[in-house]
Amino acid sequence: MLRINDILDKVQSYLSTSETGMIEKAYIFSASVHQGQVRLSGEPYLTHPMEVCGILADMKLDAATLVTGLLHDTVEDTLATQEQIEDAFGKEVAFLVDGLTKISKITLGNQEERQAENFRKMILAMSSDIRILLVRLADRVHNMRTLEFQAPDRQLYIAKETLELYAPLANRLGINWMKMELEDLSFRYLDYDAYNDLARRVVKKKDKRDEYTEEVRGIINREMDHLGIKAEVEGRAKHFYSIYKKMKEQHINFDEVYDLTAFRIILDSDKEKDCYEALSVVHALWKPVPGRFKDYIAMPKANHYQSLHTTVIGPYGERVEIQIRTRAMHEWAEEGIASHWRYKEGRAFSSSDEDQIKILRDLLDVQQEIENPREFMSNLKVALFPEEVYVFTPHGDVKSFPKGATPIDFAYSIHTDIGNKCIGAKVNRNIVPLKYQLQNGDTVEIITQSGHHPSKDWLKFVVTSRAMAKIRNWVKTEERVKSVALGKDLLEKEFRKHHLKFGNFTKSKEMDDILAECHVDALEDLMAVVGYGRVSPKHVVHQFLPEEIKKEETVGKTLKKGEKAEPFGVSLTGIDDVMVRYAGCCDPIPGDEIIGYISRGRGVIVHTANCQRVRDMDTERLVDVQWDIREKRDYLVQIRVICNDKKGILADLSAAISTLDVNITRADTHTDQDGKATCDFSINVSDLDQFNRVIAAVRKVRGVVSVQRLLRA
Ligand code: MN
Numbered sequence: 241m242l243r244i245n246d247i248l249d250k251v252q253s254y255l256s257t258s259e260t261g262m263i264e265k266a267y268i269f270s271a272s273v274h275q276g277q278v279r280l281s282g283e284p285y286l287t288h289p290m291e292v293c294g295i296l297a298d299m300k301l302d303a304a305t306l307v308t309g310l311l312h313d314t315v316e317d318t319l320a321t322q323e324q325i326e327d328a329f330g331k332e333v334a335f336l337v338d339g340l341t342k343i344s345k346i347t348l349g350n351q352e353e354r355q356a357e358n359f360r361k362m363i364l365a366m367s368s369d370i371r372i373l374l375v376r377l378a379d380r381v382h383n384m385r386t387l388e389f390q391a392p393d394r395q396l397y398i399a400k401e402t403l404e405l406y407a408p409l410a411n412r413l414g415i416n417w418m419k420m421e422l423e424d425l426s427f428r429y430l431d432y433d434a435y436n437d438l439a440r441r442v443v444k445k446k447d448k449r450d451e452y453t454e455e456v457r458g459i460i461n462r463e464m465d466h467l468g469i470k471a472e473v474e475g476r477a478k479h480f481y482s483i484y485k486k487m488k489e490q491h492i493n494f495d496e497v498y499d500l501t502a503f504r505i506i507l508d509s510d511k512e513k514d515c516y517e518a519l520s521v522v523h524a525l526w527k528p529v530p531g532r533f534k535d536y537i538a539m540p541k542a543n544h545y546q547s548l549h550t551t552v553i554g555p556y557g558e559r560v561e562i563q564i565r566t567r568a569m570h571e572w573a574e575e576g577i578a579s580h581w582r583y584k585e586g587r588a589f590s591s592s593d594e595d596q597i598k599i600l601r602d603l604l605d606v607q608q609e610i611e612n613p614r615e616f617m618s619n620l621k622v623a624l625f626p627e628e629v630y631v632f633t634p635h636g637d638v639k640s641f642p643k644g645a646t647p648i649d650f651a652y653s654i655h656t657d658i659g660n661k662c663i664g665a666k667v668n669r670n671i672v673p674l675k676y677q678l679q680n681g682d683t684v685e686i687i688t689q690s691g692h693h694p695s696k697d698w699l700k701f702v703v704t705s706r707a708m709a710k711i712r713n714w715v716k717t718e719e720r721v722k723s724v725a726l727g728k729d730l731l732e733k734e735f736r737k738h739h740l741k742f743g744n745f746t747k748s749k750e751m752d753d754i755l756a757e758c759h760v761d762a763l764e765d766l767m768a769v770v771g772y773g774r775v776s777p778k779h780v781v782h783q784f785l786p787e788e789i790k791k792e793e794t795v796g797k798t799l800k801k802g803e804k805a806e807p808f809g810v811s812l813t814g815i816d817d818v819m820v821r822y823a824g825c826c827d828p829i830p831g832d833e834i835i836g837y838i839s840r841g842r843g844v845i846v847h848t849a850n851c852q853r854v855r856d857m858d859t860e861r862l863v864d865v866q867w868d869i870r871e872k873r874d875y876l877v878q879i880r881v882i883c884n885d886k887k888g889i890l891a892d893l894s895a896a897i898s899t900l901d902v903n904i905t906r907a908d909t910h911t912d913q914d915g916k917a918t919c920d921f922s923i924n925v926s927d928l929d930q931f932n933r934v935i936a937a938v939r940k941v942r943g944v945v946s947v948q949r950l951l952r953a
Contacts, residue, residue, distance in 0.1 A: 241287050242294045250297040251306065259303035262329070263293075266310040269328060273318040280389035288382060289313060295378040299575060305371045308336040312375055315341045339372035340379075342681050345632070373409065377418060380406045384425040399429035414544055416574050423481035438480050441494050449477065453501050456554055460505065460562075463521050470508035471518065475501050499551065499561040506570045512537050518564045519548050526552035529559060537569075545573055632683040644703045645678050651686045652707040659710055661688040675701050693718075723771030730770055734777035740784060750783045773839055820844050820865075822875075826851040826951050829875040831928020836865035852951070874924035876905070877931060878950040884943040885917040893919060893944075896937045902930065920950060 244267045248260055255263075270289050277285035293309035307329055314320040315337055322341075326334035384402055387395055403426035410418040428435045453475035460473045483497055505522075507514050515537055532551035540546045547565040554560035565573065630640050631650065641649055647665030651658045664687040665672055667679075678684065694714045702708055728742075735742040745751055746763055758775050760766050769775045820836075826848040828834045833849035838861045846865055847854045854862070883889050890909055897904055906922040925931045931949075938947045 241283065242290045244290070247290065247293055247297050247306075250294065251303075254300060255303055262303055263306055263310070266307040266329065266333075269320075270310045270314060273314050273320045277317070279386070281386055285313075285317075288386075291382045291385075292375065292378045295381055296375065299374070299378075301371070301374060304332045304336060305375060307333050308340065308371065308375050309378060311337050312340045312379060313344075316344050336369060336372055336375065339369060340375055342632075343372065343376055345638075370413075373413070377406060377410055377413075377415070381418060381421060384422060387425065387429060395429045399426040402426045403430065414572055414575070420479040420481070424479050427481045427484060434484060435480060438484055438494065442477060442480070442483070442500065445500070446477075449501060452555070452558070453503075456501075456503060456560060459525065459555070460503070460522070463525060464505070464518070467517075467521060469514065469518055469521070472506045472508075474504040474506065476504070478502050499559050501560070503560060503562045504570070505562065505564045507564070507566050510566045510568055512566070515548050515564050515566060519550065522550060522552060522562055522564070526554050526560070528552050532561075537565075545569075547573060629678050629680050629682075631678050631681070634683060634685050641678060642703050643677075646675055646701055646703070647672065647678070647684060647686060648674055648698050648702050648711075649704040649707045650678065650684050651688075652702075652710050653704065654686070656710050658686055658688055659707060660694050660714060661690060661692045662686050662694075663689045663692050674698070720768055724764055724767045725771070727767030727769065727771030727777075730777040731767065731780060734781045735784070738781055738785060740781070745784055748784075754780055754783050773844065820846060823847040823851065823853070825853050827875065827877045829877050829925055829928055829931055830867045830869050831931075834865055834867065836863040837861055838863060869927070872926050874903070874926060876922060877925055878920060878922050879935070879938070879947060880950045881919045881921070881938055881947050882945045883917050883919065883941070884945065885911045885915050886943050889917065889941070889943050890919060892941045893921075893938060896941050897921065897923060897934055900930065900933055900937060902934055916945065 244264065247263065247267075251260060251263065267290075271286050274285040274289070279285055279288060281287075289310045289312060292312060293306050296306050296309045311320075311325060311329070311333065315322055315325065322334060322338055325337050380402060383398065387398060390398065402422050407419050407422040407426065410416075410422060424435075457473045457475050464471050464473070478500055483494075483500065486497055487493065505518050507518060529551040532549070534549040536545060536547045536549065546569040547563045549561070549563050551559055551561045629643055629645060630638055632638060633654075639650065639653060641653070647667070648659060648662060650665070651662040662674070665674060665676065666685040666687065667676060667682045669683075669685075694711045696711070696715050698711050699708060699715075702711065732742045735745075751763070755761065755763070755766055758766060758769055760769060766775070766780070770777055770780065821844075822828055823837075823845050828846055828848045834846050835849045835851075835854055836844040836846050837854065837857055839845050844863065844865065881893060883893070890907070894904060894907070903924045904921055905924060906920075908920040909917055911917045923934065925934065935947050935949075938944060
């Protein structure tokens, strides 16, 4: 069992006296709050935080990280509080411990829901300080080392989680030893037979391997000495899981795995070119296997790993895998991001965000030059610029949302009813506005009130499609209720105008005809379409008027029943008899691409498809409309001509327009200071073709600088 003195021994070379004092203090604190707790192994609970701290000390991490290692389970598992930690150890440690407490609360839900990728992202996002992640990983390493004391189903669960989540995390952070240890430990529990078999075979071959390893090392060393290259040569057995993976991936059995040993040449020099020189030495000694050379120096791996890899046909025709790297590259390869977090002489580790972001950003910069850095980028992005936020329900379940999500999004994610009745929210026990943007780690509680309704304004700030759909749906239903009421009102008024009572006709042959004509099933639907403006109340009442009045009202129109009405030259797919008006803002003319907007009670308003105003409109109310011209008529449109202010130009312009048989209804002219004149014309055209001819003709007039169609404000 690791003792406090062992830890102090590990750190005294690089921490100050006050920092080691802090570690002793954390030890005493941890010991007192964990007092009486026992691990499944039967050992005092304290052994766990001690071991975790020891792992972090071996990684030479800073004092705050080590103190956090000792305290990482105190808030979660003992009576100690966040406030106590802050009082005794300061804000930095309290922040780190809080991060760990939050991560430990993350529950995966059931096996099916489990998505390692999401979970990994979540943990990255929750680890606003990378040291939180390092402590979490050290925690997992020790838990895996003592996994034998867990029940078999827990063993499988934890091992699977480790293999799917924590080993890849260690790999992403470049901490190779940790990745290997976590993989081998997981492998052992997940497939004990395969692990055992492999371990036995590797051991069986061990003596022979050691002999061979020594021989290869000797040859390389000699050659390097000879050429005056200072380097250390290591030969190490590959870890079991990588051998296992290779056998699986390449469908080979153990005896076919040649390179059980990996050699490393670690150069004293820190120059990249010396690595290539060492490579040429190796290739001069033994023939390289084609296709096995990889230059991770020129093209670093996604996790920033750099090395030259080659496989050669070594002594006795055996394949030998060799990695060549500088000392700095080696340090990164073994410890990855942790090597950046190491305590540096004369500079206590700074926890400032800028530092971390800078390091991560440096990483990203390097990444941009790599061919396929997408994966690592997206992972680091999560840590740096999280696009998702993870929040807790009051029960401690985790929910993820897109960045910018609000308590309303949260409420709808729980239940439609909770969303609809949401009147307020508490985040971390404080009341927040409904517009509040959720932050990682927030605990969110929704306040509801029965009888309360969603507001259309919510659509302006919710971000999840679920919330949007639910609010829209409610608004739609609400609008229908309003439309029905409005339609009823309009119909009653229109009937009264003709001294009729709407209520008397609701069950009549004529009404049935009207319903059929308007393609609706029930009276309420008719009221709704009248309310929406799709059918005019006049049209309805018309059916009930005595024949002679009917005739009078339809002077000039000889529509027979069932014949399609001529709705101002515009038709809507599937809907007849629509009240149509042209928008005053964009003056659509036949030939323009158009779109209809269903106004409330004022029919369909036709705009040009690219009208600025349409962009701001409720897309739910936009409908496709087509030009349906049966009779020529004139449409008003305005143009603005900018020209040189010379005598007679207005006359020239008018003449050009008039010769096309186009009527000018209005002309405004004014002169600018720079000698240019602006002339606005209102003209009547029958369609876009004619309009374009006008534009072309005006353009040809001498002195004209530009012509454009004008939108009314
Ligand atoms: Mn722990």
